[in-house]
Structures are given as structure tokens and as C-alpha cells.
Amino acid sequence: MGKNKSREAVRATRNMVLYVVYRASIESKRRSALPNRLKTLGCQQVHRAFWKIDEKKAHRVLKVLENNQPILLKRLREIENPQLAKKKEFAGLGSLVVVMFRLPKGANREKVKNFLRRAPCIRLRRSVYAFSQKHSLYDKEQKLVDALKFVNFIRELQGDVKIISRLVIINRESVERLLQETREHVEKEAVKIVGACKELYAKAHNGNDLGILRDRFLRIRRRFSTLKKTGAFYEGWLKIDVSTSLMRAYHALRKVNSVIQPKSR
Numbered sequence: 001m002g003k004n005k006s007r008e009a010v011r012a013t014r015n016m017v018l019y020v021v022y023r024a025s026i027e028s029k030r031r032s033a034l035p036n037r038l039k040t041l042g043c044q045q046v047h048r049a050f051w052k053i054d055e056k057k058a059h060r061v062l063k064v065l066e067n068n069q070p071i072l073l074k075r076l077r078e079i080e081n082p083q084l085a086k087k088k089e090f091a092g093l094g095s096l097v098v099v100m101f102r103l104p105k106g107a108n109r110e111k112v113k114n115f116l117r118r119a120p121c122i123r124l125r126r127s128v129y130a131f132s133q134k135h136s137l138y139d140k141e142q143k144l145v146d147a148l149k150f151v152n153f154i155r156e157l158q159g160d161v162k163i164i165s166r167l168v169i170i171n172r173e174s175v176e177r178l179l180q181e182t183r184e185h186v187e188k189e190a191v192k193i194v195g196a197c198k199e200l201y202a203k204a205h206n207g208n209d210l211g212i213l214r215d216r217f218l219r220i221r222r223r224f225s226t227l228k229k230t231g232a233f234y235e236g237w238l239k240i241d242v243s244t245s246l247m248r249a250y251h252a253l254r255k256v257n258s259v260i261q262p263k264s265r
Contacts (some may be wrong), residue, residue: 007110009070017075020061021050022068023125037064047100047162071124071174073167079133080168084236093169095133097147100162101154102127115153117143118226120233122178132237144229183240189227190245196220199250204259213260224249
């Protein structure tokens with residue numbers, strides 16, 4: 001029995017499929033040479049800077065991409081849950097559904113940006129996003145955008161989409177960087193909401209039309225509601241605490257509400 005298990009482990013290792021995604025710096029003069037160098041190593045291009053690689057050459061691939069924030073992924077047969085280390089440090093994002101897309105010329109990119117606000121996902125690079133494969137994290141009302149909804153949305157825009165499921169990130173430094181970037185993304189969105197509220201508050205005191213301001217306020221409030229839902233998702237999935245940023249946005253909304261809503265008699 002022990003020998004059989006060892007053989008199965010060896011076969012599983014041999015059959016492991018690895019991928020790498022990277023972010024080539026715009027300032028880098030050598031970024032155009034990266035695809036040729038990867039092809040020389042036998043890598044297969046899946047989408048722009050997303051490649052399927054030979055496991056035996058993974059170290060050499062990472063060396064080639066060392067200045068371009070490489071993210072190494074492997075594909076598993078089973079779904080893996082997010083993991084916490086003993087010291088409550090985040091050890092793994094769990095199984096991911098990676099969506100890669102290319103929009104046609106003239107597509108409304110602002111529409112995609114707005115749609116992504118309702119998608120609690122991790123940006124691996126431009127046009128490549130990772131969604132959690134743990135379906136229980138999503139809201140029952142289905143107001144948040146999961147991988148399938150996002151794929152269907154891109155297809156409605158006549159975009160080209162590729163999907164790979166059951167992927168996990170295996171280089172720890174990439175996990176830490178992506179967690180930090182995701183936290184900063186939520187915090188920046190909260191800062192934008194606070195800024196919009198300050199602008200409305202000032203206009204209300206300057207005697208602007210309250211009816212117009214109320215319409216704008218409703219849009220900002222909906223934006224906050226979406227951020228609150230995605231923030232809760234990230235907290236459950238990635239153990240990211242963004243409560244302080246959300247509370248600042250909430251208080252900013254309440255302050256505006258106090259000056260633009262009609263006073264009850």
C-alpha cells in the first residue's frame with residue numbers, strides 16, 4: 001500500500017500543470033524580448049503575458065521574469081480551500097478561476113471597469129483576473145459578480161475569453177503582494193467615495209440644486225453599498241480587514257445626507 005501511494009504521488013507530480021503570469025514594466029527596454037525567451041524555454045502562450053510552462057524549467061522561467069513580478073500557478077485536480085498558517089498569517093488563496101479576456105476595438109472599457117466594482121476578485125495583470133472557486137462565499141441575492149457572470153458579460157461585449165479553473169498560486173511572495181494590492185484597491189475606492197461626498201457637501205452649502213445633488217448622492221450610496229458587499233467578501237475569503245476605510249466612507253455619506261435630505265416637520 002505504501003509503495004502504491006508513493007507511485008501515485010510521483011505520477012501526480014509529473015502530471016502537474018504549471019502556469020506563469022507576469023507584468024512587464026513599461027519602462028523596461030527588454031520587455032519585448034520576454035516572449036521569445038519564454039518560447040525558447042518551451043513555454044506555450046495562453047494569453048498575452050500568461051504562459052503554460054514545463055515544471056522542470058520553472059526555476060529558469062522565474063529567473064527570466066524576475067524583474068516582472070511573476071506569479072507561478074499550478075492546476076490541481078481537487079478544489080483547495082483558502083488556508084491560514086499557525087500564526088494566523090494567510091498561507092494560500094485557495095483554488096482560483098482565472099479569467100483572461102481581450103476586448104474588441106471600440107469596446108466600452110469604462111463599462112467593464114464599473115462591472116468589476118461588483119466583482120470581488122484579484123487582478124493578476126491587465127485583463128487577467130482571479131476569482132475564488134469557493135461558491136459558498138458569494139451572496140445569496142447574487143448581487144456580486146462571480147467568474148461566470150464576468151465571462152458572460154465580456155462575451156456580450158463580443159470579447160474573447162479564456163478560463164482556467166482549479167488554479168492555486170504557489171510562490172508565497174506573490175500571494176503577499178496580491179493581498180496588499182487587493183486591500184489597497186478597496187481602500188482607494190473608499191477614498192474616492194469620501195472625496196465625492198465632500199464635493200457634494202460643499203455644493204449643498206453653496207446653494208446648488210438639492211434635487212440634482214440627491215440624485216448624485218443616490219449613485220454614491222449605491223457605490224458604497226457595492227463596496228461594502230465586496231469588502232465583506234474579501235474579509236471572508238482573504239481575511240482582509242477594511243472596516244476602517246468603510247467606516248470613513250459611511251460617516252461621509254451620513255454627513256452629506258444630513259444636509260441634502262428634506263427636514264421633517
